Amino acid sequence: MSAPAAAPPPGPPDPPDSPDRSDPPGLDTQRLRAHLDGALPGPVGGPLDARLIEGGRSNLTYTVTDGTARWVVRRPPLGHVLATAHDMTREYRVIEALHPTAVPVPEPLLLCADASVLGAPFYVMEHVPGTPYRTAEQLAPLGPERTRAAVLALVDTLVELHSVDPAAVGLADFGRPDGFLDRQLRRWGKQLDGSRSRPLPGIDALHTALGRSLPGSPAPAVIHGDYRLDNVLLGDDDRINAVLDWEMSTLGDPLTDLGLLVMYSVPLGLPGSPVGTTAGAPGHPAPAELIERYAAGSGRDTSAIAWYTAFAWFKLAVILEGIHYRYTLGQTVGAGFDRIGDLVPVFIEHGLTTLKEG
Template sequence: MSEDYYDRLVDEEALAAYLEAHLGPADAYDVEHHQQGFSNETLFVTWGERDLVLRRPPPGETAETAHDVLREYEVTDTLVDTDVPVPEPLLACDDGDVIGSDFYVMERLEGDVLRWSEPDWLEDPARRERVGEAFVDGLAAIHGVDHEAVGLGEFGRPAGYTRRQVDRWGKQLAWAFERTADEREVPTLDEVGAWLDEHCPEEHPRALVHGDYKLDNVMFAPPGTDRTGAETERDRPELVGVFDWEMSTLGDPRADLGWTLAYWRDPGDPDPAVPELTPTFMEAEGYPTRRDLVDRWEAETGLAFEHERFYRTLAVYKLAALGEMFFRRHLEGNADNPMYPLMEERVPAMAERAERIVDGGEPL
């Protein structure tokens, strides 16, 4: 990461003054850029004895409605006392004079995020099965939240959510294409978008949705530890945190499940469209298949995963749109992520995957 980009992310002196005003003085202070994400920016902050996480949007122009970190704060603050495991949010700031953007600060949990590979404790197939079960149970818990009772009744407009998703992501693509079309075009995405428009379900269940539920947006405490890293007598892994709520709203839980399935791989699947961003370890013995995840989700929620081809296609279409947005930010110099320039070729590959799902060439 370049020094110039880091300076655009945070003014360490101004942040220290803000933290001291709200959390009291500290004898230790450090800020580290966590570079594993690909959307909002994450900073690890040491403040005295406390380990914190700061979330902020990337610098530069972003597409409308994307990167709303204060929305993340709102929903996690509401879910702290529910069955959905979330880190405790501590501070929210909408004063751009502090670090140049909105941001919020939360507690830092201890555990493992399954991003690229397995930790050693997952060599046991039974633990892999437990991780898969806990993972999909976390999604079902989100969809089971009584949003009216917890104070999220005005958090979104669930009626017509799926239709708006098709329209919104088409607009996000259009925003990206304004710049990226000068480099190359992706006409397959126009065809997929037209198919989604034609096959969009007009009625759907209504629930709190996460919008980006995948393995590297959750954390597991290994057997024998809790969310603080302290030792326990528990002998199996547990889901202890769900992160990255920027896309959360009230909407269609089937769309959430479709998104999750777009990231989950079964043994024998074709090579991923974006190998740099697609872990394959869940193909190993013990992990549930996509069908297993669907069956458990249906059992936990009491819902049926109808129109599954539509929802899986929509998920890949959204992934392609995100990739194209990343490519635009790269072209404009508003990102310092080595994955972003690769989207010039990876987005067309994702468009081909979406087309395969539409044509029945990539079944559930």
């Protein structure tokens, strides 16, 4: 579920015959090199060195270099791919459409739908410098003023995204906004059913309660689907260099993005959790300020934000349960997956409480 992250600059590639050279899971550098030759707009200068970017919980993201140039490669997870959840073509399409706009996204370079190259479709985009801040501890060294400015810039960038005219950028058919919220609830219910492997008290009650109190949606917009500070790269000047991780993007209710951002602005109170928030960092704006700034910038009515925030808790509970399920099948890559399952009941409880108090 997390974003592609900036990685330390990789060292020079090993010689082709180096006995300790190894590829990360899911990416064969020799097959990738053979495909990139003649496919990228510039030459590939030598053997490729690839490294998995840690932090992502869903699609796999790698930095790839030939010793001179550097790129980012995205592909689906290694197993248990739920229908429509990891569509590389959709993700590439929205980045390509937004790149000419004011929304900061990496330049898309190449889409490969041929699964025979890496075992799944993938795409290549430019490497953008910057830092993804995943926890309050990582954000704290910026200090209160810079932290506040960075989070408010996150809200302003969301307003910018939601102001894009979908038809003007070729995304008029990118989704079906009519009945969006009802369809989202049914979709995530199906996603949950596809990952059920244990009892989850309260999650069905939360799903039902959300269905009983659907708000009316504002005019549709291009939405990100997983919008938070973790999924953007901040430059040294604290500007947002790129918004990443577009796998859940579509055309729909823009307040779902705001609800998710508000959810991630609530401290979980779980030290050492593999899924963190930046909410506890000094200077981090409170949820109410984020909502007010978005409302002022977008002109949208945010009075039903409690529903959207509760829906965000539900959606994340489903996502985390899917990751936990893949972990039990041995189909995940990275650290911290053994504790993901313990978070699901916490997210369910937050969702129920938010909806009740809203």
